[in-house]
Amino acid sequence: MVAKKRIYLDHAATTPTDPEVVEAMLPYLSDVFGNPSSIHSFGQEAKSAAEEARDKIAALIGARCEEIVFTGGGTEADNFAIKGTAYANEGKGNHIITTPIEHHAVMETCKFLQGRGFEVTSLPVDRYGLVDPQDVKKAITDKTILISVMHANNEVGTIEPIAEIGEIAREAGIYFHTDAVQAVGHIPVKVDELGVDMLAMSAHKLYGPKGVGALYIRKGTKLISFMHGGEQERRRRAGTENVPAIVGLGKASEIAQREMDAEAKRLISLRDKLIEGLMERIEHSHLNGLPTRRLPNNINVSIEFVEGESMLLNLDLEGIAASTGSACSSSSLEPSYVLLAMGLSHELAHGSLRFSLGRETTEEDIARVLEVSPRIIAKLRAMSPMLQSGT
Amino acid sequence: MVAKKRIYLDHAATTPTDPEVVEAMLPYLSDVFGNPSSIHSFGQEAKSAAEEARDKIAALIGARCEEIVFTGGGTEADNFAIKGTAYANEGKGNHIITTPIEHHAVMETCKFLQGRGFEVTSLPVDRYGLVDPQDVKKAITDKTILISVMHANNEVGTIEPIAEIGEIAREAGIYFHTDAVQAVGHIPVKVDELGVDMLAMSAHKLYGPKGVGALYIRKGTKLISFMHGGEQERRRRAGTENVPAIVGLGKASEIAQREMDAEAKRLISLRDKLIEGLMERIEHSHLNGLPTRRLPNNINVSIEFVEGESMLLNLDLEGIAASTGSACSSSSLEPSYVLLAMGLSHELAHGSLRFSLGRETTEEDIARVLEVSPRIIAKLRAMSPMLQSGT
Amino acid sequence: MYSEQVMEHFMNPRNVGEIENPDGIGHVGNPVCGDIMELYIKVEDGTIVDAKFKTFGCGAAIATSSMVTELVKGKRVAEALKISNRAVAEALGGLPPIKMHCSVLAEEALKSAIDDYLNKSKRSENERTS
Amino acid sequence: MYSEQVMEHFMNPRNVGEIENPDGIGHVGNPVCGDIMELYIKVEDGTIVDAKFKTFGCGAAIATSSMVTELVKGKRVAEALKISNRAVAEALGGLPPIKMHCSVLAEEALKSAIDDYLNKSKRSENERTS
Numbered sequence A, B: 001m002v003a004k005k006r007i008y009l010d011h012a013a014t015t016p017t018d019p020e021v022v023e024a025m026l027p028y029l030s031d032v033f034g035n036p037s038s039i040h041s042f043g044q045e046a047k048s049a050a051e052e053a054r055d056k057i058a059a060l061i062g063a064r065c066e067e068i069v070f071t072g073g074g075t076e077a078d079n080f081a082i083k084g085t086a087y088a089n090e091g092k093g094n095h096i097i098t099t100p101i102e103h104h105a106v107m108e109t110c111k112f113l114q115g116r117g118f119e120v121t122s123l124p125v126d127r128y129g130l131v132d133p134q135d136v137k138k139a140i141t142d143k144t145i146l147i148s149v150m151h152a153n154n155e156v157g158t159i160e161p162i163a164e165i166g167e168i169a170r171e172a173g174i175y176f177h178t179d180a181v182q183a184v185g186h187i188p189v190k191v192d193e194l195g196v197d198m199l200a201m202s203a204h205k206l207y208g209p210k211g212v213g214a215l216y217i218r219k220g221t222k223l224i225s226f227m228h229g230g231e232q233e234r235r236r237r238a239g240t241e242n243v244p245a246i247v248g249l250g251k252a253s254e255i256a257q258r259e260m261d262a263e264a265k266r267l268i269s270l271r272d273k274l275i276e277g278l279m280e281r282i283e284h285s286h287l288n289g290l291p292t293r294r295l296p297n298n299i300n301v302s303i304e305f306v307e308g309e310s311m312l313l314n315l316d317l318e319g320i321a322a323s324t325g326s327a328c329s330s331s332s333l334e335p336s337y338v339l340l341a342m343g344l345s346h347e348l349a350h351g352s353l354r355f356s357l358g359r360e361t362t363e364e365d366i367a368r369v370l371e372v373s374p375r376i377i378a379k380l381r382a383m384s385p386m387l388q389s390g391t
Numbered sequence C, D: 001m002y003s004e005q006v007m008e009h010f011m012n013p014r015n016v017g018e019i020e021n022p023d024g025i026g027h028v029g030n031p032v033c034g035d036i037m038e039l040y041i042k043v044e045d046g047t048i049v050d051a052k053f054k055t056f057g058c059g060a061a062i063a064t065s066s067m068v069t070e071l072v073k074g075k076r077v078a079e080a081l082k083i084s085n086r087a088v089a090e091a092l093g094g095l096p097p098i099k100m101h102c103s104v105l106a107e108e109a110l111k112s113a114i115d116d117y118l119n120k121s122k123r124s125e126n127e128r129t130s
Ligand SMILES: Cc1ncc(COP(=O)(O)O)c(C=O)c1O
Pocket: A012, A013, A072, A073, A074, A075, A076, A078, A103, A105, A150, A152, A153, A154, A179, A180, A181, A182, A202, A203, A204, A211, A213, B238, B239, B240
């Protein structure tokens, strides 16, 4: 095949680790490799590095460093927050409020609890995927112990009214968790402004390494450990600290804090160019999610009469990496439950295409997508039994 | 301070990542960074790398590759095995058999379940830390659903009679889990010979990276997920795969398989030299654990009249990194529960010292420990109120 | 994910399109499951002389559609009825387990087209004899 | 983990040893908790003129023992009684939270030695007055 520049537009699935981050991590693999729990110098050096990283992450989200607990990723942070508060507050109640557009990490955790004596209310969302804070308020009962609403949706990029929900949760005295895996490092996220008690993040979504994340836990929040074992992380999360990855998350947070504003501006301009270009060039195409209150890097469209995977494969053969719905669900046969919850038909859900831009994305990349996509779609539509000749 | 060669003798706490392993991981941080769940080429390349690693790990422990599930470390593997089988087999019974010398990852997980309707029997151990298979047999009731006995103890190095226990478990039709975090890569570990249904390992104990481990799950074993979320790892462990770390674990397994025999022989010789040298040079010192059926790299001694941390600090100032009990417990004030379970007095438990050797350990390192230790101990003993002048 | 043969048929699908006045049409699948196949056959003297398809679906759906049309062309109707989904998958060098249902769909589309043809010819036979 | 001052006192502890015929001995701690301190004082005219210690324990235990003996030397007994565990910790540039109990132990050892001295001198006073 001809060597083409490969264009990666799937940053919502994962991002490349920033070279500066890799650089920062390397010494902690082979040289400063000690176990932070060890009291000798090898251990203490590793410990300081992890603590420095903790400061940077706390700074990024406006938290205190003791409120940051490192985890093995976003999924673990969500499991920890939800199971941890559920089990710790069983005495108070067994009701959890969440939404139908959460990532699997939240949704499956809630389902697990549902099978073990908890009740879960899944709120409605509108056609943009927006949750109405008033619906949260109405769903609260005297058994409610936790509200979990994601900050920004990973599929359609819609940004939820977290601060408004935070106020409602605070008034009702109910713990509020947000899965901010797609938001942290991309848009301003400050725990006090949002009024959240717990917030999950994952390094590999902000140019940090895979296999590390963090849970912000507001001081005073009652929750039990998810990972049982040693006394690491002030007894809140057992397991030898993944120091190189933690250092990587710290560096990634530092870079994000430094570059977020300018980068978001740049991406919004590229994003809107791509959205407009696709709408213009492709008949019967629709934007999914809110037009403006969306992640700076997210483009999600539904293309009538064609199926997502066949578009993806064709794009991939042209060197363009995209996604149809969440990366996790692309191995299943179900169309995106997020799009269905927003009221899309099965056909439109199957025909969805997500491009998520990143730091390496250029104007040329956008131009190339706009050049290639109509051709691919035309080819597939010619094959489609849903499009009668002449439509 | 004078620059001395630093001597790391705390490999049971963590090992440096092998340069070959680092080399193998690097491409997967920045270049082949895709999410294995993605169907585009970035994702599929990452996926193949993870699958190749899975083969290597399976080969090391004599398993089939579908029986290996990657986790975020040894602690998670233990949590997964124990909670996963407990919850999945509640219908059958609620009784778990374990030992008082397990790592915190097993012990605290069992305690958690104990608080949630499960019953836990903690078997006795002898003064070497050995479990008697007959005690396992006697402890089995018709409510028993799981036996969890570690392969090799992390503090004293004693290797447990896993194959014998495996036979008993198999006869009784009860799931058998072993925490082999300290054994895998150091001594031969084959799941079929051991007769285990689940086996936990952690990469950073065998010169692989931190933050990744694996749980072997024998085909047919009934257990539920611990980490809920996406459909990764055939729906058994959610969360974006930590590809670089998984590749690292694969490479570390490959190296271990290649070098284990020769390295174990070399270490046993160094180990025995150090044990004999310490016994000879230091009066009132005692070996903890079995003399021969112990990990090739483990030396654990109790020194009468002196406390462990003060020895550690002095050794550290001489550039020698060692440990007193498990690294995890050294930040707590409790003396090692493992040593206490073996019947040691509090004083001898507080006076324990663990040296754990590794690939970089040389004859000269051993000589240096033997030169420095008696001096340090004499100095501390001179300060000790427990040693009457003239003893 | 896919074999080379799957990708080849996906990129260069054979027999795309409709047949005017076909002797049989098979229509299977629905938008809920995400795959829709339409298969057209032309039969002369009990032999399938042409086959075409239109498919809405994933890579495997398109490749199996393409392959099944290739496999039936030139076959006697009775033989064509024996083409199993495994045969389609095998001809493509295998399919990922999660995509085997596409080969089932292709088999069903073929069966459905042949059924349609058999029904039609029975009817015209009836018309002729009555 | 430890401040420079702690490490300095740990490595070069002042006043290690016993005092022959001390005026007061304090003995606190036990092997269960892992720290044992013995503190000896020599008192002349109500002033602590010498103090020595023997300690089984961690780095902080040894450093606080050393520091407390330094702090009391030359002090009037009444003043010495006012030395708090915080004062000992502060003089060492602070202690990790988990090690603060060592400074408590040092304070207790001092109190216990002074108590012993006061009891003894009361007894000898009594003996003299009786
Ligand atoms: C919104 C959201 N939550 C949670 C996760 C899970 O994070 P991780 O893959 O680090 O476990 C992801 C990404 O996969 C995500 O997009």
